[in-house]
Amino acid sequence: MELRHLATFTAVAEEGSFTRAADRLRVVQSAVSAAVRNLERDLGVALFDRTTHRVELTDAGRLLLPEARRTLAAAAGAREVVDQLRGGLRGTVRLGMMQAQRASTVSVARLLAEFRAEHPGVDIELRVGASAAHAADLRSGRLDLAYLALPAGSAAGLALVPMDAQSMPLACPADHRLAGRTDVELAELADETFVDTPPEWGNRIATDRAFAAAEVRRTVRYEVGDLGSVVDFVRYRLAVAIVPRTAIGAGSDLRLIRIRHHAPVFRTSIAAPAERRLGAAARALLATALRQAAPTDPSPDEPSRADPVP
Structure with a gap:
């Protein structure tokens, strides 16, 4: 059993695809398929159920995956020790x-x-x-x-x-009905048209959770892929938005209004x-x-x- 075969098996398992595993490992797909076949031959079991549309782990594959990860981590640790002895982190x-x-x-x-x-x-x-x-x-x-x-x-x-x-305020144009307010409740925004980022973005997740906690439904008519475009949609009076203050550039004529109770918070973390x-x-x-x-x-x-x- 070779480490490269275990690494290839792990890549296929994590990517759920021979093609994506080949891209991740920067090798041709035939090399990935050959490595998995060799590992299956060495172990005497099938590790993946392969169909035209998907690749799934067999019971044997699911049992092997955590052990393969531990083996690869141990090998990487050994390489790290040797690299440091040679004079530098690699x-x-x-x-x-x-x-x-x-x-x-x-x-x-x-x-x-x-x-x-x-x-x-x-x-x-x-x-x-x-x-x-x-x-x-x-x-x-x-x-x-x-x-x-x-x-x-x-x-x-x-x-x-x-x-x-960062607490996220409501952003609206200077002539919006709420522009003169210093703060606002989420319930007061139920009839507003919103622009926001896709549901997988952190600021959108925080905002959706805040509205859910306040038991308020809102209408997100526009979904765009960057905060600069979100601000532009507000600037051109197409919608309002809830965004981090840092998304609004200096000198902007937009109004930022504090949200009372259930204010969405944009939390940046480093994760492992x-x-x-x-x-x-x-x-x-x-x-x-x-x-x-x-x-x-x-x-x-x-x-x-x-x-x-x-």
């Missing part, structure tokens, strides 16, 4: 960042610049995406660390270190898998991130259940 860290990085205390570019100066032998694979997608990739092993904006209740299986928290030990390179990157941004305490209305990062 490896690859897969880091997720949000499509709109809005925390004032977080700069991924600054993080990578400082980390590269300290550890030039470590490669960083940066993946941009939505918070919910990053959470799924952390759980499955496709990411090592990720910046995301999720409430603690939506982060099962993850260890969160809070980095920033709670049940998988990080490699040395990922631990070093996490340590650099924590030095750059002091964690902030969550607001009293939603206590966090963050687990310690492994």
